[in-house]
Amino acid sequence: MQRFAKLLDQLILTLSRNSKIRLLTDYFKTVPDPERGWAVAAITRDLEIKSFKPGMLRQMAEQHLDPVLYGLSYDFVGDMAETVSLIWPTTHGTNYLPTLSDVVETLDQATRAETPQIVEGWLNALDPTGRWALIKLITGGLRIGVAARTVKIALAAYGEKPVQEIEELWHGLEAPYTELFAWLDHKAEKPINAARAPFRPVMLAHPVEEKDKERIDPSHHMVEWKWDGIRVQAVREQGVARLYSRTGDDISGAFADVVESLEIDASFDGELLVYDPDKPPFAVRSFGDLQQRLNRKTVSKKMRQTHPAFIRVYDLLWLEGEDLRSLPFSTRRKRLEKLFEAHDFARMDLSPLVDFDDWESLAQKRAAPPLDAIEGVMIKKSDAVYVPGRPKGEWWKWKREPFIIDAVMLYAQRGHGKRSSFYSDYTFGCWRDVDGKRELVPVGKAYSGFTDEELKKLDKFVRNNTLNRFGPVREVRHEPDHGVVLEIAFEGLNKSTRHKSGVAMRFPRINRLRWDKPPSEADELATLEAML
Amino acid sequence: MKFSELLHPTPAGLYCPVGDFYIDPVRAVARAVITHGHADHARAGHGAVLATPETMAIMAARYGENFTNHRQPLALGEKVKINNVDVSFAPAGHVLGSAQAVVDHQGLTMVCSGDYKRRPDPTCQLFEPVPCHVFITEATFGLPVFRHPDDRAQMRDLLASVKRNPDRSHLVGAYALGKAQRIIALLRAEGYQEPIYIHGAMQKLCDLYESFDINLGELRPATLKDGEGTPQDFAGKVIVCPPSAMQDKWARRFPDPVICFASGWMRIRQRAKQRGVELPLILSDHADWDELTTTLEEVDAEEIWVTHGREEALVRWAELNGRKAKALSLVGYEDEAE
Numbered sequence: 126m127q128r129f130a131k132l133l134d135q136l137i138l139t140l141s142r143n144s145k146i147r148l149l150t151d152y153f154k155t156v157p158d159p160e161r162g163w164a165v166a167a168i169t170r171d172l173e174i175k176s177f178k179p180g181m182l183r184q185m186a187e188q189h190l191d192p193v194l195y196g197l198s199y200d201f202v203g204d205m206a207e208t209v210s211l212i213w214p215t216t217h218g219t220n221y222l223p224t225l226s227d228v229v230e231t232l233d234q235a236t237r238a239e240t241p242q243i244v245e246g247w248l249n250a251l252d253p254t255g256r257w258a259l260i261k262l263i264t265g266g267l268r269i270g271v272a273a274r275t276v277k278i279a280l281a282a283y284g285e286k287p288v289q290e291i292e293e294l295w296h297g298l299e300a301p302y303t304e305l306f307a308w309l310d311h312k313a314e315k316p317i318n319a320a321r322a323p324f325r326p327v328m329l330a331h332p333v334e335e336k337d338k339e340r341i342d343p344s345h346h347m348v349e350w351k352w353d354g355i356r357v358q359a360v361r362e363q364g365v366a367r368l369y370s371r372t373g374d375d376i377s378g379a380f381a382d383v384v385e386s387l388e389i390d391a392s393f394d395g396e397l398l399v400y401d402p403d404k405p406p407f408a409v410r411s412f413g414d415l416q417q418r419l420n421r422k423t424v425s426k427k428m429r430q431t432h433p434a435f436i437r438v439y440d441l442l443w444l445e446g447e448d449l450r451s452l453p454f455s456t457r458r459k460r461l462e463k464l465f466e467a468h469d470f471a472r473m474d475l476s477p478l479v480d481f482d483d484w485e486s487l488a489q490k491r492a493a494p495p496l497d498a499i500e501g502v503m504i505k506k507s508d509a510v511y512v513p514g515r516p517k518g519e520w521w522k523w524k525r526e527p528f529i530i531d532a533v534m535l536y537a538q539r540g541h542g543k544r545s546s547f548y549s550d551y552t553f554g555c556w557r558d559v560d561g562k563r564e565l566v567p568v569g570k571a572y573s574g575f576t577d578e579e580l581k582k583l584d585k586f587v588r589n590n591t592l593n594r595f596g597p598v599r600e601v602r603h604e605p606d607h608g609v610v611l612e613i614a615f616e617g618l619n620k621s622t623r624h625k626s627g628v629a630m631r632f633p634r635i636n637r638l639r640w641d642k643p644p645s646e647a648d649e650l651a652t653l654e655a656m657l
Numbered sequence: 658m659k660f661s662e663l664l665h666p667t668p669a670g671l672y673c674p675v676g677d678f679y680i681d682p683v684r685a686v687a688r689a690v691i692t693h694g695h696a697d698h699a700r701a702g703h704g705a706v707l708a709t710p711e712t713m714a715i716m717a718a719r720y721g722e723n724f725t726n727h728r729q730p731l732a733l734g735e736k737v738k739i740n741n742v743d744v745s746f747a748p749a750g751h752v753l754g755s756a757q758a759v760v761d762h763q764g765l766t767m768v769c770s771g772d773y774k775r776r777p778d779p780t781c782q783l784f785e786p787v788p789c790h791v792f793i794t795e796a797t798f799g800l801p802v803f804r805h806p807d808d809r810a811q812m813r814d815l816l817a818s819v820k821r822n823p824d825r826s827h828l829v830g831a832y833a834l835g836k837a838q839r840i841i842a843l844l845r846a847e848g849y850q851e852p853i854y855i856h857g858a859m860q861k862l863c864d865l866y867e868s869f870d871i872n873l874g875e876l877r878p879a880t881l882k883d884g885e886g887t888p889q890d891f892a893g894k895v896i897v898c899p900p901s902a903m904q905d906k907w908a909r910r911f912p913d914p915v916i917c918f919a920s921g922w923m924r925i926r927q928r929a930k931q932r933g934v935e936l937p938l939i940l941s942d943h944a945d946w947d948e949l950t951t952t953l954e955e956v957d958a959e960e961i962w963v964t965h966g967r968e969e970a971l972v973r974w975a976e977l978n979g980r981k982a983k984a985l986s987l988v989g990y991e992d993e994a995e
Contacts, residue, residue, distance in 0.1 A: 134926075137926060137930060138926075138929055138930060138934065138935050138936075138937070139935065140933070140935075190801060191973065191977055193973050194800075194801055194970055194973055194974065197800060197967070197969060197970045197973070198800050198801055198802045198970070201800055201802065201967070202802055202925055202927075203927065204926075204927065207802075207925065207926060207927075208802060211801075211802035211803075211804070211924065212801045212802050215804075253804075257926075539904055541933055543913065545903070545904055545908075545916070545933050546903075546904050546905060546906055546907075546908045546909050584906075588906075597904075
């Protein structure tokens with residue numbers, strides 16, 4: 126437990142993903158089974174531990190400490206696990222330290238009545254960091270800023286395997302993952318994913334650059350619209366149906382309406398979108414509407430009615446026991462079309478093909494797509510087999526040009542890690558009229574898109590033009606004739622009730638610095654509103 | 658004599674009407690008794706200052722020789738009379754020269770402890786509890802969540818990280834007076850003999866510590882001379898700087914530094930995270946919860962006055978333990994800088 130606690134403690138304070146991966150691989154190297162496997166499960170949230178109510182812990186803490194002192198401490202610290210771990214009195218003489226495996230296995234066997242006493246014994250034995258990790262673990266909220274994906278990458282790095290192989294196995298494995306580690310340690314064969322409806326690692330596309338165009342022959346390629354949703358894989362096998370994200374996370378819970386509608390044994394690759402229930406199927410709605418359904422474990426009945434989801438399918442990976450991935454794309458496409466002729470799927474339709482005669486006509490289609498939910502085109506080689514990862518020269522994405530506006534820098538905040546001495550995160554605004562007065566209203570925040578040299582110049586501007594300081598944030602001068610104009614590129618715009626301006630940008634970044642332009646010439650909020 | 662006739666809080670700080678002096682006043686007064694050299698306790702511009710010779714030297718180093726019209730140095734353990742009131746200094750263990758002001762008049766003893774800690778510190782004299790009628794205490798870390806771990810273990814963590822990351826520099830943020838020198842001395846005590854690099858703002862105070870025979874080993878300025886050396890020269894080195902410098906342009910000269918911060922606040926994980934600290938060092942010059950409560954028991958005063966920090970919790974503890982205590986709610990003392 127102490128080693129696991131130390132790992133969590135280090136992970137929480139580590140900013141860079143590479144350093145997190147290094148900490149994890151070091152842990153896998155030095156910690157034996159089953160301890161390391163339980164740690165993987167705990168971090169990837171695959172660990173089902175008997176719930177232990179936070180209220181029980183507070184009661185236990187208050188048995189050792191005055192409730193007023195506990196309350197003052199909690200108010201100051203702001204985190205229950207941390208408060209209890211710090212105020213818990215140190216008991217001398219208890220020297221048996223539980224391992225993570227002890228904790229998981231013991232709690233699995235213990236009755237609800239026994240649990241508090243067992244936990245109390247562990248809290249007595251552990252140090253504050255150990256207690257903190259134990260409480261986080263048993264109250265089910267590690268929140269240490271490590272994505273499941275990062276753990277899979279670390280496992281792959283540890284075993285020197287492609288991460289897709291880990292993703293492919295993932296849903297067939299069970300904690301504490303001893304089979305997986307045996308394979309990664311070269312002590313056993315690769316485990317066979319016996320689980321039904323497994324995830325198949327996805328194939329990704331490269332962005333088209335000018336130099337690529339001559340290599341891409343229209344007669345050997347097929348084109349589809351690029352939909353502005355999220356990439357998913359929908360699988361059904363012998364009664365088991367699942368929906369996976371592109372990295373293999375199971376998101377069935379949030380999209381039960383879609384999962385329930387899978388009526389044949391197959392594995393589809395497509396784009397998850399939401400549609401307007403009051404219009405004929407499937408009138409695609411904005412990404413903002415889809416976002417309301419994302420990152421939820423379950424979705425209310427009302428949400429399912431007002432924001433119904435469906436999949437616009439563009440590939441077929443597996444059908445009734447047959448793996449189609451080694452077939453050329455054109456063949457898979459034909460099989461897919463046939464399937465859609467034979468079935469009327471309640472929550473799926475087929476992503477249509479787009480004619481590709483030459484680059485010029487395709488450029489026109491890309492510039493003026495028939496629907497807002499289209500963010501460009503996908504160009505796929507007709508004979509491409511389906512390979513996980515991002516193989517060169519097989520699939521291409523050609524996104525439409527980003528939206529561009531000129532905005533004025535209003536606030537700047539210091540960055541993290543290597544950028545902690547630079548003001549690198551900028552809030553910018555556009556003009557609007559309020560009672561006849563022109564004022565700047567914040568419309569977004571950007572922290573990328575500039576070179577190191579430009580960052581130095583921006584940082585210098587911030588330091589020399591600070592109006593106010595609010596902790597790590599500085600307000601910078603933004604007068605009609607004095608300030609910085611940032612040319613902002615962004616992918617789309619959503620209505621937002623949370624932002625003062627009423628709009629929220631998708632993926633805003635700095636396209637260019639307009640030192641030449643006075644702030645008075647930056648764009649109006651009305652320009653943005655017109656894009657909605 | 659009522660306690661408040663000997664000392665009572667005023668907007669300028671604790672005032673002794675009989676002796677006509679203030680203790681650690683937050684604004685300029687005619688006569689000040691200063692417990693230690695931190696800026697929120699020791700301010701420039703008083704008519705006369707009574708302080709230990711070390712504190713006097715610190716004030717002169719920070720504010721210039723003319724920080725007061727009249728200096729009256731008083732060594733730890735010695736006593737003077739100010740307008741019929743006996744004033745003496747007992748060690749407070751906080752930083753070099755830090756003292757508790759012991760005020761005696763007509764058989765009534767009141768101790769203003771200033772800031773203090775109880776654990777041994779190679780750079781200052783150990784705190785001595787003085788039995789008294791009224792004990793005036795700080796409460797910077799006056800919550801039971803604050804139990805500072807062993808200093809030496811914290812230093813060993815730092816040295817282990819230095820060893821593990823030979824390609825990175827370790828930037829240790831530490832308060833320029835006291836904390837910085839204590840860290841250097843503790844690292845030396847752990848056997849670290851490499852040169853330690855210091856921020857320019859610390860040079861004067863480190864020299865001052867050396868002049869009081871506190872050996873800090875080889876210190877070098879953390880600067881790159883024009884045309885000589887490269888940032889890579891700082892790889893594997895320990896650099897000590899004021900906390901504010903860690904996020905300043907100054908810090909850019911170091912290769913991929915491990916940001917360390919030495920403070921009692923580092924006990925709270927979110928505080929470390931918010932400041933972007935990679936290696937928190939829980940090291941404080943203030944008493945933790947156990948030190949505070951032990952001290953209150955040892956001095957066994959009839960009344961406890963709490964000056965600044967988490968007063969409410971310490972007063973609550975006193976109440977639970979049958980002791981009389983009140984919060985003075987003095988303003989002007991900062992604890993965030995610790």
